[in-house]
Amino acid sequence: MAQDSQKLHGLLAQFDTPADLMHAAEMIRDHGYSRWDVFSPFPIHGMDDAMGLKNSKVGWFTFIGGFTGFFSGMGMIWYMNEFNYPLIVGGKPFFSPIFSFPVAYELTILLGAFGTLLGMAFLNRLPRLHNPLLKHSSFKRATDDQFFLLIEASDAKFDSSVTRQLLESTHPVKIEEVQE
Amino acid sequence: MEIACTQDHGSMEGRPIIREANIQQFRKHPDFAASSMGIDSHFPHDLPSKVYNHPYESYEKKAEEKQKKDGTTLYPIIKSSVHQWAMTIDLNACTGCNACVVSCQSENNIPIVGKDQVRRGREMHWLRIDRYFSAPVTVPEGSDKGKIRSEKNLPADPQVSVQPMACVHCENAPCESVCPVNATVHDEEGLNLMVYNRCVGTRYCSNNCPYKVRRFNFFDYNLRPLDSLYDSPVMLDKLPRRPTDEFEIAKLVRNPDVSVRMRGVMEKCTYCIQRIEGAKIAQKIKAGASDAVEVPDGVVRTACLDACPAEAITFGNKLDPNSAVSKSIKNPRNYSVLGYLETRARTTYLARVRNPNPEMPDYQESLKSPYTTQEYFKTNAEDPFGHHGHHGDNHSDHGHGADDNHAKEGSH
């Protein structure tokens, strides 16, 4: 077909009802696809389990950010005050976790926050300047009265015919190819 | 009419800031100053371990170990093993003549501030001489009987005690810990340093100083004529002024070795660091390649020491056991003013001993002490020369009341 000269983004299945979408999602989940998503005008209860989604991995990023922040704060103070340029001020010790705590604390919070935000963005493959779905004509109805399911071509298990057959077995209204 | 008076507070508030004794008492208890007066005399000699060590102590330990191991110095040097400066002021010798104050002013380019500013307590002298009047303790008769002092009964024959006070260069300096911009730090030879170009004028250090020896330059006294201190810079050009060259002449009196401070900057006694550094440089030049960098005793003479006709001030290297200041520190009269604050001041004082004649009619037989000591006894309810005199030995003798029986010596 003429569209084959453009890159295929994925296969889009359109459904009429949430129940259909849910059953379709369960089917795709059970077949072990990883890069796929559902689109609906309103949130559907139970879709997370139907899709087999786990807890978000952002927390790890937060943890690593906080950890780095705390120890780099302590380390910077130690380096500056005990190793690099020791100055006696009031007979106080050069390094103490107590007086370095505010700096370390602030850096923990800061780098933790960065970790969260950036981790979230990374995991969401953001920044993403353009989503091909948005130029797909029938997708408009995702915010209206239709329910969609997209399997991306970049999925490992994607195969034009096998995946199409699988999708057809979920009895969608129609199946379309989405071009990049 | 308002008078500019630099000392209007004459009370020691019950603290033994000046410690005095009569010679008879000194002979019985030579170390009365350090061991019988003041809260610091109550400290046990074996204090429990502190929360933290002074960097001097922790460095010394590590440096010693390194020295033993491979004979090299541990860098950066935190505590110099060559010089540690200290000073003692002998209160027996000081007469309060003010020569040291002017000498310090001349050496360190200290500005004149004028009567109005002195009235506000902003005189800039780095060294001041505190003068205390003391009198027999209670009002003996009349309506104010029993009071320590009464307006109607001002003392007719007070005793006078003087004490020169400049920055004592505390090892645990309260001023250093509170500077928000780290403008005052300690150097490796024991001096408390003031970094003029870092100071932003918070005045927290002066607030914290227990000896109140830090001076703040409020109005650019070094630059502005005293009658236009409060004027804005814009007005300065418009006011009638003396010819510039006349004031340029007055600037010639400045000592080029010492920086001239601007407004908004804190200053204080520096142990004449310019003289110390000059002596160290000269010694290093003389030493050449050898290691003999220690400045010999008596070479560094601070401005105040040099001017003092009574030779009351001794300054030198504490590390040298033969230096004049080390011997002075070993004097039994030696004590530290406000020592209980554990500021570990480098300037200590030699307590005053008076030599009254016991046969004279103004020698009070019942109390036998100088008036300041009597007042101390009264407000702290202890007699430094009573039979419990040596507080260093037994710690349980606090607060046994103003019992006159205990005042008689040798009653036990």
Place this chain on the structure above:
Amino acid sequence: MFPSFFATSRPTRSGAVPLLAKSADGRPVKLERNPLHPDSSGTDAVTQASLLDLYDPDRLKSVMQGSNSVTRQAGVDGLRSVASDLEKSKGAGYAFLLDSVQSPSRDRLIAKLRSKYPEATWHHYDPIQPALDGVTHKAFYALDKADIIVSLGADFLGSEAESTRHTRDFARGRKISSVDDKMNRLYVVEGPMTITGAGADHRLRMAPSQIEKFAAFLAMDIITDKNSNAESVLGENYAKMVQELNSIKSGKANEGASTLIASWSSWVEACKNDILAHKGHVVFIPGSSQPASVHLMCQVLNALLGNIGTTVHYQADEAHNFSSIQLLASTLQSSSVSKLIMIGGNPVYNAPADLGWADAQKKATVIRLSDRLDESSENVAWSFPRSHFLESWGDARTADGTLAAVQPLIAPLYDSFTDLEFLAILGGENTLKPHDIVRETFKIVSRASDADSAWKHFLHDGYLKDSFFRHSKPDFQWASFISEFKKVSTLPVPGKDNLEVVFLPDSKVEDGTFTNNGWLQELPDPITKISWDNVILMSPATAQALGLPPSNHEGSTKYNMARIIEVEIKGRKNLRPSLDSKRIRRLHSGIGHGIRPQSLWPGRRGNRVLQRFRCPHRQKFLH
């Protein structure tokens, strides 16, 4: 560039202070003691502050003829014409009024001028140092040898001559480091509190006018004691001396004297016993403002107790042959003197008020050498700027007689003249440069074989070794003492209705010479801690007796408020209006004997009241 140090000395009225001046960037920036000089013992506050006077912007900068400023050469020419006039008239109609400076070169030039112009009269005035008739010997104290020091009105640690050396020696006897060390003991009898009184072991407070009675009491007690062996020393004069002392003690029948004396007796008794127990190591020091009788009594006691040679040395005073300012005032008034040459001083400001000096001076043509234009510069024909010691060549003697050098640290800042050059031009001398004049004096004094090397050593050390006065045993004529004692007329005991007004030289500005020195003005007074001001001090008892409440009463929260009072002395009042004017009448004026009450001038420098008034009982600051 490392600073360099040069030896110089600061000439004072009583003896030079040997100094090492630090010179940086070609100018003196700090004065320090000269460690090479044997008597050098620190410096006092006034010496330290004298550096600021060099750079004072108010100094006279050029020669003034009337009110025009002229060149230095014009000044020299003017002086030369005066010199030729002096030569023609042999000095008739001329008078010289000099201040006190101990300078051999200046003395040598003055001797030359005197012999050249025999008709001129020579006068000397110093408001602080009174001339005492009848006292023929000057004392030189060695306080470090004394176990007991008795001060009779002498502020020897503060305002008297040689205070730095005395402080050093006194302190040496006070510093103890072990229980075996001995300490000296100081007894002070004085009026207003001074730092000597503050440092005393025993202080007896009394009106300065009554110290004479007290001294007689003490002297009598000691002389009549068996242990003093006075009879053998005084010989036949013993009885007469005791008699005269007794009459001084009893105040020559003054009222109130007997009660006063009774109150002193236990003090005197105990003091006497202590003194006699330390014979040979005691010293009696009379205050310089005390009358001659007190000085003589101290000489007697020092001689009696064997102190001479250990704690005190006496030197026969050289007669200076200067007349008083009182004589000068009368000759000016009578116009027998029409031309006056003044060196230093400020007599319009500080001459005794009853002389009417300002008018007297106006009558003559005045040629004045002074460091600034001040009260005495009005209507003066010529004003010559005077060099500061740091920019002049000169010499001086320290108190023990050692010749000290005055070396310049900087070329003269203005068109100024040193005393030496001024006098040399007036004397028509050939050697006009002060350096050469000093060198000539040095040759005479040192009698050195190698003149150049000796001169170089002199300048290097700042003094000439071994040039001190040799002390010999003084030859006291007891009979003359007795005749002096006969002349004494004692002053009555002051009371509420006849107060005693005491004028003291200020510890900072002395007689007003240093009012323009900001360092000294800002120094807090050692006892009252007052800076920039001058106050009348009186004891709380006196204030109460006069009905003056403390100034900050009535719940006022202002500190350091001084009540303004009006003092009237012999019809002269001070210039301040008072809040509650109480007229204080006084029968006598001050202590007499050279210090008279002064009228008060605002002073051109805007500072008021430069002499202190003190009433004799123990005073505290007025607040």
